[in-house]
Amino acid sequence: MDLKERLHSHLIQIVRDRNPYLASEGHFYAQQYIREQWAQWGTVEIDDFSVRGRIHHNLILDLPPFDQASKKQLPPIVIGAHYDTVPGSPGADDNATGVAVLLELARDIASAPLKYPVQLVAFDMEEYGYLGSSHHAAKYKQQQESIRLMICLEMLGYCNHNPNSQNYPAGLKYFYPNYGNFIALIGNLQTVPDLINLTDKIRKSGQPCEWLSVPNQGLIVPDTRRSDHVPFWDNGDPAIMVTDTANMRNPHYHRESDRIETLDLDFLAGVCQGLVEAIRYI
Numbered sequence: 001m002d003l004k005e006r007l008h009s010h011l012i013q014i015v016r017d018r019n020p021y022l023a024s025e026g027h028f029y030a031q032q033y034i035r036e037q038w039a040q041w042g043t044v045e046i047d048d049f050s051v052r053g054r055i056h057h058n059l060i061l062d063l064p065p066f067d068q069a070s071k072k073q074l075p076p077i078v079i080g081a082h083y084d085t086v087p088g089s090p091g092a093d094d095n096a097t098g099v100a101v102l103l104e105l106a107r108d109i110a111s112a113p114l115k116y117p118v119q120l121v122a123f124d125m126e127e128y129g130y131l132g133s134s135h136h137a138a139k140y141k142q143q144q145e146s147i148r149l150m151i152c153l154e155m156l157g158y159c160n161h162n163p164n165s166q167n168y169p170a171g172l173k174y175f176y177p178n179y180g181n182f183i184a185l186i187g188n189l190q191t192v193p194d195l196i197n198l199t200d201k202i203r204k205s206g207q208p209c210e211w212l213s214v215p216n217q218g219l220i221v222p223d224t225r226r227s228d229h230v231p232f233w234d235n236g237d238p239a240i241m242v243t244d245t246a247n248m249r250n251p252h253y254h255r256e257s258d259r260i261e262t263l264d265l266d267f268l269a270g271v272c273q274g275l276v277e278a279i280r281y282i
Contacts, residue, residue, distance in 0.1 A: 004269040010100035041110035049135040059122040066113040081153040082126030098153035133228035150239035152229035158250040159267035180249035182208035187240035201278035207270040
């Protein structure tokens, strides 16, 4: 199977109502699918955290760097995507696309390790206030461990080539295209060199890409604070959200209509391939 076919086969398994409270069967199914896929590449850690007395689970796959003999332990690149949905939505774009790309990154990095160790994380409870990623970011802070870069994969598969198909938070429309056929990278200030580098490599792969850096943990543009990168920003870690811009482009956001047939699988494959190539240059 080629990349597009593999992404599609992941989506077929993952796209279903995955709300942890109201669709616990679909939620558990997605969790097990991620675990099964990752088990091909290493030991999958189930990291439990509690919310109002109920246990939830992040899934973690650690992939070692190519030079494991080195005495100098480099800080990890953390790449995450959430697998839960809002109630009543099958969550194709939000966020089965992010999870599908996360699964393919595991395949690629496991077969050809990077300079840095890579930690892949499937986050639970994003839709309830980034609770899985908050738990994960807090562990790094408590252990006073640094992170080379956190990359959050948040909705990667909706594309619209028509003029005026892309909206923006106030003030930004003058600087960016008005058609929604690009992937966006949004980072805090310390990620500017990575934003420039990743954007350049993604564009060279043939995928249109735009970037934005925001000061002050994104508080001046609240729409940039809407996924699992936020707890890392708030801890002062370098973090980038990769996104198709959600409801700024996708009319199916948080709706029952967020289904596979609304996605552009060529766009999704282009985003995935661009990320595969770009991350190797970090």
